[in-house]
Amino acid sequence: MPILSFLALPQDGGMEQLCNDLSAMEYCEIIPAENQEVIVLVTDTPDVEAEKNLQKSLKNLPSLQSLSMTFGHNAEQ
Amino acid sequence: MKLNRRSFIKSAAVSSAVATAGSIFPGISFADWKRVKGAYGITWKKAPCRFCGTGCGVLVGVTNNRAVAVKGDPNCSVNKGLCCVKGYHSVQALYGRDRLKKAQIRKNGKMVEVPIAEALDVIAAKLKETVKKHGKDSVAMYGSGQWTIPDGYVASKLFKGCLGTNNVEANARLCMASAVTGFMTSFGIDEPMGCYEDIEHADVFITWGNNMAEMHPVLFSRMLASRKRKKDVTIIDLATRTTRTSQAADRSILFKPNTDLAVANAICYEIIRNGWMDKDFVKKHTTFHKGKTNIGYGTEDHFKFKDKPENMSFAEYKNFLEDYTPEKAERISGVSARDIKYMASLYGDPTKKVTSFWCMGMNQHVRGTWINNLVYNIHLLTGKISTPGNSPFSLTGQPSACGTVREVGTLTHKLPYGVVMKEKARKKAEKIWDLPAGSIDPKPTYHTVEMFRALDRGDIRFMWIQVTNPMITMPNLNRYRNGALKDDRFIVVSDVYPTPTTDVADVILPASMWIEQEGMYGNSERRTQHFDEIVPGPGDTMSDTWQIIEVARRLGFKKQFPWSQKNYIGKIWEEYRRFHDNPKHNMAPYEVLKARSGVQWPFVNGKETRWRFNSKYDPACKKGSDFDFYGKKDGKAWIWARPYEPAAESPDQEYNFWLNTGRVIEHWHSGSMTRRIPILHNAVPESYVELNPEDAANLGVVNGELVKIISRRGSITMKASINGRGVPPKGMVFVPFFDEDYKINEVTLDAFCPISKQPDYKKCAVRLEKA
Numbered sequence: 001m002p003i004l005s006f007l008a009l010p011q012d013g014g015m016e017q018l019c020n021d022l023s024a025m026e027y028c029e030i031i032p033a034e035n036q037e038v039i040v041l042v043t044d045t046p047d048v049e050a051e052k053n054l055q056k057s058l059k060n061l062p063s064l065q066s067l068s069m070t071f072g073h074n075a076e077q
Numbered sequence: 078m079k080l081n082r083r084s085f086i087k088s089a090a091v092s093s094a095v096a097t098a099g100s101i102f103p104g105i106s107f108a109d110w111k112r113v114k115g116a117y118g119i120t121w122k123k124a125p126c127r128f129c130g131t132g133c134g135v136l137v138g139v140t141n142n143r144a145v146a147v148k149g150d151p152n153c154s155v156n157k158g159l160c161c162v163k164g165y166h167s168v169q170a171l172y173g174r175d176r177l178k179k180a181q182i183r184k185n186g187k188m189v190e191v192p193i194a195e196a197l198d199v200i201a202a203k204l205k206e207t208v209k210k211h212g213k214d215s216v217a218m219y220g221s222g223q224w225t226i227p228d229g230y231v232a233s234k235l236f237k238g239c240l241g242t243n244n245v246e247a248n249a250r251l252c253m254a255s256a257v258t259g260f261m262t263s264f265g266i267d268e269p270m271g272c273y274e275d276i277e278h279a280d281v282f283i284t285w286g287n288n289m290a291e292m293h294p295v296l297f298s299r300m301l302a303s304r305k306r307k308k309d310v311t312i313i314d315l316a317t318r319t320t321r322t323s324q325a326a327d328r329s330i331l332f333k334p335n336t337d338l339a340v341a342n343a344i345c346y347e348i349i350r351n352g353w354m355d356k357d358f359v360k361k362h363t364t365f366h367k368g369k370t371n372i373g374y375g376t377e378d379h380f381k382f383k384d385k386p387e388n389m390s391f392a393e394y395k396n397f398l399e400d401y402t403p404e405k406a407e408r409i410s411g412v413s414a415r416d417i418k419y420m421a422s423l424y425g426d427p428t429k430k431v432t433s434f435w436c437m438g439m440n441q442h443v444r445g446t447w448i449n450n451l452v453y454n455i456h457l458l459t460g461k462i463s464t465p466g467n468s469p470f471s472l473t474g475q476p477s478a479c480g481t482v483r484e485v486g487t488l489t490h491k492l493p494y495g496v497v498m499k500e501k502a503r504k505k506a507e508k509i510w511d512l513p514a515g516s517i518d519p520k521p522t523y524h525t526v527e528m529f530r531a532l533d534r535g536d537i538r539f540m541w542i543q544v545t546n547p548m549i550t551m552p553n554l555n556r557y558r559n560g561a562l563k564d565d566r567f568i569v570v571s572d573v574y575p576t577p578t579t580d581v582a583d584v585i586l587p588a589s590m591w592i593e594q595e596g597m598y599g600n601s602e603r604r605t606q607h608f609d610e611i612v613p614g615p616g617d618t619m620s621d622t623w624q625i626i627e628v629a630r631r632l633g634f635k636k637q638f639p640w641s642q643k644n645y646i647g648k649i650w651e652e653y654r655r656f657h658d659n660p661k662h663n664m665a666p667y668e669v670l671k672a673r674s675g676v677q678w679p680f681v682n683g684k685e686t687r688w689r690f691n692s693k694y695d696p697a698c699k700k701g702s703d704f705d706f707y708g709k710k711d712g713k714a715w716i717w718a719r720p721y722e723p724a725a726e727s728p729d730q731e732y733n734f735w736l737n738t739g740r741v742i743e744h745w746h747s748g749s750m751t752r753r754i755p756i757l758h759n760a761v762p763e764s765y766v767e768l769n770p771e772d773a774a775n776l777g778v779v780n781g782e783l784v785k786i787i788s789r790r791g792s793i794t795m796k797a798s799i800n801g802r803g804v805p806p807k808g809m810v811f812v813p814f815f816d817e818d819y820k821i822n823e824v825t826l827d828a829f830c831p832i833s834k835q836p837d838y839k840k841c842a843v844r845l846e847k848a
């Protein structure tokens with residue numbers, strides 16, 4: 001199933017919270033920037049259901065201001 | 078480091094995100110990150126994204142002749158490596174199970190598969206026969222802002238040049254025509270003066286009826302990134318309903334449908350009253366004008382309108398604005414005088430650079446040309462135009478609405494250079510197309526709505542439809558579908574999947590899709606983007622360009638269509654380029670396009686022009702001038718007095734709700750491609766009707782319950798969405814149009830802007846019933 005990468009921007013002052021929230025989520029890996037409030041998020045889900053649920057949880061994350069996709073690969077294609 | 082395939086791909090995903098972050102946030106660093114080199118069996122090739130007029134550059138990953146991955150192209154200045162959910166999943170649209178791979182012909186009422194050559198023979202024979210029997214204006218081509226530039230070019234050459242009929246239209250009439258007439262009437266020349274770099278320069282953004290968060294998500298991300306980086310950036314969402322854009326904006330301001338005209342005039346009133354007008358700029362670079370008023374709505378067949386511009390003085394213009402004090406405009410629009418004054422103060426502040434963005438909200442508007450004029454007025458009065466960050470910016474919806482429809486001129490009155498009414502333009506086209514003088518008819522025929530009315534009436538008997546799905550997208554759809562189904566109409570449809578439009582076809586041609594062919598698109602910021610054939614198409618699929626060439630040759634126009642299938646795109650491009658051989662519109666040579674991730678025109682002396690009409694950036698400006706609006710003879714832009722007039726149909730006692738229609742981020746237009754992409758389809762599997770929570774409570778419906786929407790033209794029953802991604806104000810409902818199972822255009826009204834002839838999909842009256 002898809003491997004996607006995103007740039008995640010936190011709500012103002014919410015960098016730490018967003019890092020915590022994202023790292024706690026299944027199928028998510030993050031690389032926070034050292035000098036800016038920006039996080040690289042990589043998601044790697046095993047199936048359609050997991051992907052759907054993950055996208056839903058990401059959409060509802062209060063600490064997240066915006067998520068912009070940068071890469072996608074679908075292993076099942 | 079030893080990597081398996083999956084961890085390699087993950088590493089490539091990180092790499093892409095880090096590169097993108099680097100271009101959007103200069104100096105950003107990620108300590109916990111190591112670059113991994115290598116290709117792991119994937120080859121990456123550049124293309125513009127298939128979906129939307131933003132024109133993001135993507136890199137398509139290919140293994141074994143199959144597109145398997147997409148990443149944002151960091152070398153493309155449009156998106157700097159970003160990509161949205163539609164862009165990433167775009168390659169999956171190539172591989173839907175029911176892809177059209179064979180030509181089909183209707184025989185005894187049934188569609189049967191035939192070799193494509195046979196289908197092309199039938200099309201040519203039917204075209205010839207129809208012209209002979211009913212005259213040249215009984216045949217028509219209806220194309221698209223998703224046509225590649227060569228597709229539109231050969232269509233225009235065949236129909237306007239060789240067949241001598243101006244029956245060529247494209248679906249961009251439904252999305253961009255008001256933007257074109259806005260530019261033409263204010264500046265005398267089409268397309269935005271600025272570029273996307275304005276986003277990084279601007280301090281204030283005002284989105285006019287434009288849900289950028291869903292419709293232009295990558296540009297919206299750039300806006301949010303700029304706000305994050307610079308801190309003092311303000312985003313105002315001025316709209317008729319609350320959307321994801323409103324949620325991310327610093328201020329959301331709602332106006333009543335069609336009253337943006339009053340709001341814009343009130344902003345101008347305030348700018349002048351407070352002395353924020355740039356007097357020097359206005360004196361040197363603008364003139365004042367008024368046109369006809371009470372101009373109608375075009376709901377009747379054969380509707381005709383011609384504006385009559387008259388000069389006016391600044392004093393007269395000021396007097397006209399007296400009807401739009403913030404207080405008076407508040408009574409019309411529902412926007413508080415305070416908010417109007419606030420917006421005026423942002424536009425008027427000489428220390429702030431302001432960019433206005435708009436798209437369908439202002440264009441699909443019965444006074445679309447007027448509202449485009451009025452937003453230009455604001456920027457002209459304050460001199461905030463044609464400089465980095467100061468930009469009135471009309472965005473496009475489709476990937477090549479600009480490139481193919483506006484630049485190639487695939488509208489009834491247009492040619493690749495100029496309009497059919499002008500002898501000079503006709504002569505130029507006849508010369509380049511190697512046609513006898515007088516081949517091109519000087520009279521425009523039908524704009525899109527009237528073209529489908531002509532099909533219904535029987536004035537048009539043959540129509541070839543490519544890359545678009547009018548049996549979903551035409552307003553007042555029942556009439557036009559019934560017209561297309563009449564016995565003696567002959568419809569050819571070229572497409573990639575079965576749709577409600579192929580359902581009415583007599584011949585279906587299987588088309589190559591996107592990167593299965595070579596081509597070019599032109600995006601919202603005057604950028605032409607070339608792509609190679611990256612993967613092979615299935616079955617008998619053929620590019621739309623080549624389909625037209627095949628038919629043209631069967632009709633005897635070999636001399637005009639001499640190219641070989643090996644290199645026809647390059648040859649067509651170089652021929653087309655001759656139309657724009659001047660510093661105001663020069664296009665880049667083929668080899669330059671092939672090498673780069675898009676090139677902006679005017680391309681002069683090897684350089685792209687970022688900001689037009691400003692002599693610092695634009696070599697076409699008169700020597701010694703600072704600004705030169707060279708589309709107008711005297712180099713001056715026009716400020717227009719355009720009043721507020723109401724919509725064609727407003728809620729009344731019987732039909733007491735506004736119906737507004739539009740899109741969602743996951744789906745492209747009528748959904749024929751994106752609904753075949755599992756992740757996008759699952760995200761929004763069907764259309765719905767958004768209701769205001771209070772209206773829903775009054776009607777007694779909760780989320781997911783069925784609501785019947787009834788207009789004077791038709792009705793539809795669908796699930797309610799309450800407090801979803803969009804929330805309309807009380808008295809309005811909103812329906813996305815992507816779902817062929819819920820054809821909302823059976824309910825909408827075919828009223829249009831009398832100047833642009835673009836229909837208004839945002840306003841008609843309906844009533845609701847709990848189903």
Ligand code: SF4
Nearest residue numbers: 126128129133161164
């Ligand atoms: S914003 Fe538009 S062009 Fe860019 S990736 Fe998304 S759909 Fe494609």
